[in-house]
Amino acid sequence: MIFETQGEKEMRKKIVSALLCGVMALGCFTACNAENAQKVKELVKNTDVSGLESVEKDIVNSVTGAGVVPTKDRSGNDIKVPSEVNTIVSLAPSTTRVLIDLGLALKIVAVDTNSMAYKDYLPSGVKTFDMMNPDNEAIAALKPDLVFTSGMSSVGGTSPFKSLVDAGICVADIPSSASIADIAEDLKFIGNCTGKGVEAVALATAMDASFKLMSKACESIPAEKRKTVLFMMNIPTSDSPTIYSFGSGTYMDEMLTKIGAKNACASQQGWVSISIEDAVAMNPDVILTNVDYVEDPVKDIKALKGWENVKAVKNNEVYKVDPNLSMQPNNHVVDGALEWLKDIYPDIFTDLSKNLEKALKDTVEKIKGIAGNGTSETTKAAA
Amino acid sequence: MELVLKNVSAGYGREKVIENIDLTVKEGETLFIGGRNGSGKTTLLRVMSGLMDFEGSVTVGGQDISKMKRKNVAQLIALMPQAGEMYFQYTVFQTVLLGRYARSSGLFGSFSDEDREYAKACMQSCGVYEYKDRLLGELSGGQLQRVLLARTYAQGTPFLFLDEPGSNLDIKYRAELCDYLCKWAEKKTSTPYGDIRNTVVAVFHDLGQARSVCSRTVFLKNKKIVADGPSSSVINPEKLQEVYDFDVAGYIGSQVIDH
Amino acid sequence: MKEQGVPDNRKNNKKAAGIGIALSLAACLFILLLAIRMGSVYISIPDLFKIIGSHITGRPLPAEVDPMADSIFWTIRMPRAITAFLVGGALSVSGAVMQAVLQNPLASSYTLGVSSGASLGAGFVLLCGFSVAGIESFMLPLAGFVFGLLTVALSILLASRIDRSVSNQTIVLIGMILSLFVTGIMNFMMTFYGDRSKQLWLWMTGSFSARNWTHCAILFVVGLIGFVILFMLSGRLDILTFGELQASSMGVEVKKTKITAMLVASLLTGVSVAFAGVIGFIDLAAPHIVRRIFGPSHRIVIPMSFIYGGAFMALCDLAARTVLSPREIPVGAVTALVGAPFFAYVFFAKGRRKV
Numbered sequence: 001m002i003f004e005t006q007g008e009k010e011m012r013k014k015i016v017s018a019l020l021c022g023v024m025a026l027g028c029f030t031a032c033n034a035e036n037a038q039k040v041k042e043l044v045k046n047t048d049v050s051g052l053e054s055v056e057k058d059i060v061n062s063v064t065g066a067g068v069v070p071t072k073d074r075s076g077n078d079i080k081v082p083s084e085v086n087t088i089v090s091l092a093p094s095t096t097r098v099l100i101d102l103g104l105a106l107k108i109v110a111v112d113t114n115s116m117a118y119k120d121y122l123p124s125g126v127k128t129f130d131m132m133n134p135d136n137e138a139i140a141a142l143k144p145d146l147v148f149t150s151g152m153s154s155v156g157g158t159s160p161f162k163s164l165v166d167a168g169i170c171v172a173d174i175p176s177s178a179s180i181a182d183i184a185e186d187l188k189f190i191g192n193c194t195g196k197g198v199e200a201v202a203l204a205t206a207m208d209a210s211f212k213l214m215s216k217a218c219e220s221i222p223a224e225k226r227k228t229v230l231f232m233m234n235i236p237t238s239d240s241p242t243i244y245s246f247g248s249g250t251y252m253d254e255m256l257t258k259i260g261a262k263n264a265c266a267s268q269q270g271w272v273s274i275s276i277e278d279a280v281a282m283n284p285d286v287i288l289t290n291v292d293y294v295e296d297p298v299k300d301i302k303a304l305k306g307w308e309n310v311k312a313v314k315n316n317e318v319y320k321v322d323p324n325l326s327m328q329p330n331n332h333v334v335d336g337a338l339e340w341l342k343d344i345y346p347d348i349f350t351d352l353s354k355n356l357e358k359a360l361k362d363t364v365e366k367i368k369g370i371a372g373n374g375t376s377e378t379t380k381a382a383a
Numbered sequence: 384m385e386l387v388l389k390n391v392s393a394g395y396g397r398e399k400v401i402e403n404i405d406l407t408v409k410e411g412e413t414l415f416i417g418g419r420n421g422s423g424k425t426t427l428l429r430v431m432s433g434l435m436d437f438e439g440s441v442t443v444g445g446q447d448i449s450k451m452k453r454k455n456v457a458q459l460i461a462l463m464p465q466a467g468e469m470y471f472q473y474t475v476f477q478t479v480l481l482g483r484y485a486r487s488s489g490l491f492g493s494f495s496d497e498d499r500e501y502a503k504a505c506m507q508s509c510g511v512y513e514y515k516d517r518l519l520g521e522l523s524g525g526q527l528q529r530v531l532l533a534r535t536y537a538q539g540t541p542f543l544f545l546d547e548p549g550s551n552l553d554i555k556y557r558a559e560l561c562d563y564l565c566k567w568a569e570k571k572t573s574t575p576y577g578d579i580r581n582t583v584v585a586v587f588h589d590l591g592q593a594r595s596v597c598s599r600t601v602f603l604k605n606k607k608i609v610a611d612g613p614s615s616s617v618i619n620p621e622k623l624q625e626v627y628d629f630d631v632a633g634y635i636g637s638q639v640i641d642h
Numbered sequence: 643m644k645e646q647g648v649p650d651n652r653k654n655n656k657k658a659a660g661i662g663i664a665l666s667l668a669a670c671l672f673i674l675l676l677a678i679r680m681g682s683v684y685i686s687i688p689d690l691f692k693i694i695g696s697h698i699t700g701r702p703l704p705a706e707v708d709p710m711a712d713s714i715f716w717t718i719r720m721p722r723a724i725t726a727f728l729v730g731g732a733l734s735v736s737g738a739v740m741q742a743v744l745q746n747p748l749a750s751s752y753t754l755g756v757s758s759g760a761s762l763g764a765g766f767v768l769l770c771g772f773s774v775a776g777i778e779s780f781m782l783p784l785a786g787f788v789f790g791l792l793t794v795a796l797s798i799l800l801a802s803r804i805d806r807s808v809s810n811q812t813i814v815l816i817g818m819i820l821s822l823f824v825t826g827i828m829n830f831m832m833t834f835y836g837d838r839s840k841q842l843w844l845w846m847t848g849s850f851s852a853r854n855w856t857h858c859a860i861l862f863v864v865g866l867i868g869f870v871i872l873f874m875l876s877g878r879l880d881i882l883t884f885g886e887l888q889a890s891s892m893g894v895e896v897k898k899t900k901i902t903a904m905l906v907a908s909l910l911t912g913v914s915v916a917f918a919g920v921i922g923f924i925d926l927a928a929p930h931i932v933r934r935i936f937g938p939s940h941r942i943v944i945p946m947s948f949i950y951g952g953a954f955m956a957l958c959d960l961a962a963r964t965v966l967s968p969r970e971i972p973v974g975a976v977t978a979l980v981g982a983p984f985f986a987y988v989f990f991a992k993g994r995r996k997v
Contacts, residue, residue: 132837239768239782240841241851242970268969275851275963275970277718281683283710305854306717309710434890436806457893464887471742471883471938481881485893493877516655538892 070192073172074185075151081170081193085145088194091131092150093117094328095174098187099148101203101331102196109142117324136163144169146193151175177329180254184208187331203331210334211258214341217352218260227344229256230264230284230312235291235300242273251329259341260348261286280310286344287312290323319343384410384444384579386431386460386542391439393423393430400426402606404439410541411580413568415587415597415614419627422603424586425465428544431584432462443542444576457485458574461538463545466528475522475530476515479506482537502537508563509533524551532560541572541579546586561595568596590635594618602626662936666946670953677723677956682967683714690715717854723956725853726973728861729914730924730955731948732868736907736914737925738932738947739872742879742940743903744810750925751794751911754817754904757922758824759793760786760915761846765828768842769835782845783857787916793824794908798901807886808897813904847972848919850959857917868910869948875903876940883938923977924951924958927985934989954981 073079089110090096096115099108105121112131115122127142129135131150139147140163147169149161161171172193177183184204191200231252233244246252247268256263264282265272287310291297298318307313321343325336342349386408394400401423408414408431416424429435433448433456441448443459461482473481482505483498506512509529519527528551535543543564549557564583571578587593593600593614600617602610604626610617620632679685685693693712696703703712737750744753763785766772773781797817798808805812832839872879878899881889890896911925928951929943936942958976965971 236852238779238852238854238857240844241849242844273969275682277714277722277851277963278682278967280710280714280718306713309713429887432891434887453890453895454893457891460891462887462891464885464891467885467888471933473880473938477880477937477939478884481877481884482892484877484881487877 068192068197070172070189073174074189075173075175077171077173079170079172081172082145085194087142087144087146089129089139089142089144089147090115091129091134091148092174092328093324094330095148095150095190096122097324097328097332098190098200098203098330099194102191102194102199104194104196107194109144110139134160136161140164140167140169147171148190149173177251178249179251180207180211180258180333183251183329183331183333186329207331207334211337214337214352215258215260217348218258218341218345221260221345221348226260226262227285228262228264228282229286229288229340229344230279230282231256232279232287232289232291232301235289235294235297236276236279236304241276243276243279244271244273246270247272251333252326255326255333255337255340259337259344261340261344276304276306280307283310284312285315285317287318288321288340288343289318290321290326292320292323317343384459384541384576386443386582387441388431389440391430391437391441393426393435393437395426399606401430401603404608406431406601406608406611408542408582408584410582411568412599413564413583413585413597415585415593415600416603417587417590417593417600417626418603423606424603425546427603428462428546428584428586432456432460432544434462454485457538457540459540459576460542460544461535461540463531463535463543463548465546466524466531466551472518472520474516474518475506475511476502478519478530479511479515479534479537482534483539485538485540501539502533505533505536506530508536510559525553525556528552529556529560532563536567539572541574542582542584543567544584547588548585549587549589549592557589557592561592564596590618590623590631659936659942663942663946666949670949673953674723674727674956677726677960678715678720680960681719681964683711685711685715694720721853721855721858722850723959724858725861725917726850726959727952727956728858728865729850729918729921729952730928730958731952732861732865732910732914733921733925733955734928734932734947734951735869735872735944736910737951738929738940738943739875739879739903739907740925741929742883743900743907744814745883745885746810746814747930748926749814750922751904751907752920752922752925753814754797754908755793755821755824756790756908756911757915757920758821758828760790760912761842761920762793762824762828762831763787763789764845764919765831765842768845769831769838783916787912790912790915791908793820794905794912796820798904802897802901808900809886844972845919846974848921848974848977849962849970850918850973851963851970853917861913861917864913865910868906869944871906872903873941873944875899876944879903879940880938919974921955921974921977923974923981923985924955927981928954930985930989 069081071078071080086107087109088099088104088107090099090108091112093112093115096108096111096118099105100118100121106123108122108126110127110129111122112134113128114131116128119126127138129139147161147164149171151173159165159171159173161173165171172189174186174189177186184207187200187204187207188197191197191203231245233246234240236243245265246263247265247270248263249269250271253263253266264279264284265274268274287301289297289301294300298320301307301318302313302316312318321339322336325332325339338349338352341352388404388406391404391406392399392402400421404427406427416427418424426435430437430441433441433443433451437449443451443456448456480494480498480502483494483502487494487498503512503515506515509532511526511529511533514522514526514530519530522530528548532545532548535545545564549560552560564585568581568583570581572581573579583596585593585597587596597614600610600612600614601608602617602622609626610622620630623629623631675687675690679687679690689707689711692704692707693716695701696712697716703709740749740751740753741747743749764782766789767782767785772785777784797813797820800820801813801816802808804816832842878889878894881892881894882896882899886896886900889899914921929947932943932946932950936946955973955977958980959973961980962971962973962976
C-alpha cells in the first residue's frame with residue numbers, strides 16, 4: 001500500500017485543503033464579501049489546514065449545502081437531529097470509521113461488535129452491542145444524542161430500533177449503499193448530522209477526485225487487455241458449496257469498473273450466489289478474495305479441485321484483499337480500490353502512485369492561481 | 384401328530400380372554416369352536432397357531448410351538464384370518480403363489496414350477512383360477528375370500544385353521560366351501576414329519592356350516608371351555624341356550640338342530 | 643384352458659415386463675447422460691467419452707479436448723450427477739421398503755426420524771463448530787449419518803419396548819414424537835448460534851453441489867450392500883403387505899424382517915441425507931409410480947425404484963442448476979415443486995391401477 005496511516009492522513013489533508021480552496025475560490029466569485037476573500041487568499045498562500053477548518057461556515061454552506069441539518073435519514077425516515085450532538089452510538093463499522101475520520105472518536109459512547117476492529121481509535125470505555133440483536137434498553141440507558149444504524153440491522157420490515165425512537169432518541173438509519181455516489185451522500189449525511197459538514201464534504205470530494213484519477217489512469221488499457229475479476233467472499237466446500245459475490249448495481253462493482261476491470265458476475269444484480277461450476281466456467285483472469293477466517297485463503301482457492309485450469313489459478317493471479325477496506329461503504333473504498341488496482345494492474349498502480357502526488361501539487365497551484373486573479377476583480381467591484 | 388394345549392391363558396394386555404384351557408386336537412379331526420363374540424375364539428385359534436403370546440404350554444407333535452421357527456410352524460399350521468383391507472394390488476395368481484413361501488428355500492425367495500402347479504391346483508379347487516390375472520382390488524368380497532382360502536390351501540399344511548371363512552360368501556359358495564373342506568379333511572398331507580391326516584379347526588357363526596364340516600365341537604364361555612364333544616350331541620338346544628344366552632334353537636328352527 | 647406346465651399369460655406378462663424394464667433402463671441411461679452433459683457449460687458425447695476414457699485408462703487427454711472441459715466435467719459435473727442418481731435411487735428403495743413394512747403408502751424412512759436426527763447432527767457441526775481432528779472434511783456427513791441412524795435406532799428400540807409386537811402404529815407414532823423432540827433440540831441450539839443458521843438451512847434443503855468422487859464411492863458401496871439385502875427380502879416384503887398376522891402365519895419372521903428392513907432402509911436414507919441434505923418426496927413418489935407401471939411385486943419394485951428414483955433425482959438436480967443459472971435452487975424445492983403435481987396426476991388419474 002502506498003499510504004501509511006500517518007502519511008495517509010497527511011495526503012488527505014492536502015487533498016482537502018486543495019479542493020476546499022477550489023470551492024471557496026468559486027464562492028468568492030459569487031456571494032462573499034471582500035474581508036473573507038482576503039482571509040481566504042492568505043490561507044491559500046500558507047496552505048494552513050487547521051486555519052481552513054475554522055473558516056466561516058456560512059460561506060461554505062451557501063455554496064455546498066454543507067451544514068444543513070437533515071430532516072430525513074438515508075432510508076427516508078423523518079428524524080429530528082438535536083442541535084448539539086455530544087454522544088453518538090454507531091452500529092455499523094463503516095459509520096464508525098467515518099466518525100473517526102471526521103474527528104468525532106471521543107464522542108462515540110457505543111459501537112457494534114464489528115467496529116471493535118477500530119478499537120485503537122475509540123475511547124477506552126466504549127460499549128459494544130450485537131449489530132443483529134441490539135439491546136435497546138442498554139442503548140437507551142446511555143442517553144445518546146444520536147444513534148447511527150445500518151440497513152443490515154432491520155430485517156423483515158419492522159425496525160428493531162422502534163423502541164428507541166419511541167423513547168425520543170434520534171435514530172438515523174443509513175442503508176447499504178448501492179453506488180459510490182450513495183457513499184458520498186452518506187458521508188455528507190453523517191457530517192451534517194454531527195456539525196462536521198465541511199469535513200464530510202471534503203472527504204466525499206476527495207473520494208470522488210481519487211476515483212476520477214484512477215479512472216483516467218485506467219482509460220488507456222486496451223479492451224483486450226482488460227481483466228475479468230471474480231470476487232469470492234467465501235471459499236466453497238462440500239458443506240457449503242455456494243460462492244458469494246456481487247453483481248452490478250453495487251458499489252463494489254462500481255469500484256471494479258473504475259479501475260478498468262470487468263466483474264465476472266456483472267450479468268447479475270446485487271449480491272449474488274453462484275455455483276462452483278458457473279464460477280469455473282466464468283474462467284476469470286484474476287480472483288480476489290476477502291476471506292479472513294482461514295489462514296491462507298489464496299492457497300485454499302488454488303487447491304480447489306477442478307479449478308486447476310482456471311486462468312487466475314494457472315497464472316497465479318489469486319489475491320487476498322483487506323475486508324475492512326472494501327466491505328465497508330465509506331471513503332476508504334478508495335484505499336480498497338487502490339489495493340485491488342495494485343493486484344490487477346500493477347504497472348498502472350505504480351505510475352498512478354507516482355503521479356498522484358504530482359497531480360495534487362498541480363491542483364493546489366492551479367487553485368492558488370485562480371484565487372489570486374479573482375480576488376483583485378472582487379475588490380474592484382466592492383470598492 | 385397331536386396339537387396339545389395345557390393350562391393355556393392368553394389375552395391382550397393384562398386382561399386374559401381365555402384362562403386355563405386344556406385342549407387336545409388329534410390329526411384327522413374336524414373341530415368347531417363356538418361361542419359369543421369376545422369369548423376368545425379368535426384368541427384360541429391364534430394361540431393354537433403360535434401367533435400370539437400365551438401362558439402355559441402348546442405343543443405340536445411334541446414340540447413346543449413357541450420355540451419353533453416360524454417357517455417350521457408354517458409348514459404344519461396355516462391360519463386363514465378374517466379378511467382385512469388390501470393396499471397393494473397383486474394379481475390373484477401372485478397372491479396365491481405367496482402361500483408357498485413356507486415351502487420355498489431359494490435365497491431370493493423364488494418359486495419353482497412345482498410351486499406354481501400347486502398354486503394353480505388350489506386356485507382351481509376354490510374356483511378362482513379364471514381370475515388369476517385380476518388384481519385384488521377388482522374382486523368382490525366373496526371372490527377375495529376364496530382367493531385367500533386358495534392361498535391358505537397353497538401353504539400345503541396338514542392343519543388348517545379358519546376364522547369365519549364363510550362370512551362374505553353367498554349360500555352357494557358357503558355350501559361349496561363346506562364341500563371343499565370336508566373333501567380336504569379326508570385326505571393326507573405329506574410333511575417332513577411324514578404323512579399326516581388333514582385336520583380342520585374352524586370358527587363359524589353359521590351353525591349349519593359347523594355341523595356339516597366338523598365332527599367335534601368345543602364351546603367357549605367366560606374364558607373357559609364349557610363343552611367339548613361330538614357335534615351331534617354337544618350342539619343341542621340346552622347347550623346353545625347356555626352358550627349364546629339366547630334361544631338359538633327356537634330362532635333357527637329345529638330343522639338344523641338334532642334333538 | 644390348456645393343460646401346460648406354465649400358464650400361458652405368464653409368458654406374455656413376463657415379456658411385457660421385460661420390455662418395460664429394458665425401456666426404463668434405456669431412459670434412465672439417457673437421462674443420466676443428459677444430466678452430465680447439460681449445465682452452464684455443454685459438452686458433446688464424443689468429447690465426454692474421450693474425457694472418461696482418458697481417466698479410466700490413465701492416458702493423457704487428447705489435444706482437441708479443452709482441459710477446462712476436463713476440469714468441469716470430470717471433477718465437478720460427473721460426480722455431482724452420479725451422486726444425485728445414487729441418492730435418488732437409495733432414497734426410493736428405502737421408501738418402497740418402508741411402505742411395505744409399515745403397510746402405508748405414505749410411509750418413508752423419514753417417518754422414523756432420520757431427517758431430524760441428521761439435521762441435529764449437522765447442526766452440531768455447522769452451528770457449534772464441533773469437529774474431530776483429522777476428519778474435518780467429513781465431519782458434516784458423518785455427523786448427519788450417525789445422528790440420523792441413532793434417531794432411527796432409538797425409534798425402533800422405544801417402539802419395541804413399548805409394544806412387544808412392534809406394531810406399525812406404534813412405530814409411526816414414536817417416530818413422529820422423536821422427530822419433533824429432536825427438532826426442538828435443534829431449534830433451541832439455533833437460538834445460541836443463530837448467525838450460521840443460513841448455512842444449516844441450506845444444508846437441510848438439500849444440494850448436490852461440490853460432491854466429489856469419494857462421495858460417489860461411499861454412496862455406491864453402501865447403496866449396493868443395502869440394495870442387495872433388501873432385494874433378498876423381496877418375498878418376505880410381499881407377504882408383509884398382507885398384514886403381520888397373516889405374514890406370520892405364512893412363515894415369515896415378522897419382527898426380525900421388519901427391524902432388518904427398517905434398519906437397512908434407514909441406512910440408505912442416512913447415507914443419502916449425510917451427503918445431500920434432506921431431500922423429500924422422491925422416496926415417496928418413485929415407488930408409487932413404479933408400482934403403477936410394474937405392479938407391487940418387490941422383486942421388480944426394488945430395482946425399478948432405484949432406477950426411476952435415481953433418474954428423477956438427476957433430472958431435478960439438472961433443473962436446480964440450470965433453470966435460474968447461475969443461481970442454484972435447492973434440490974429439495976425442485977423435487978417438491980415438480981414432483982407433487984406429477985405425482986398427483988399419476989396417482990389420481992382415472993383408469994389406472996390403484997397401487
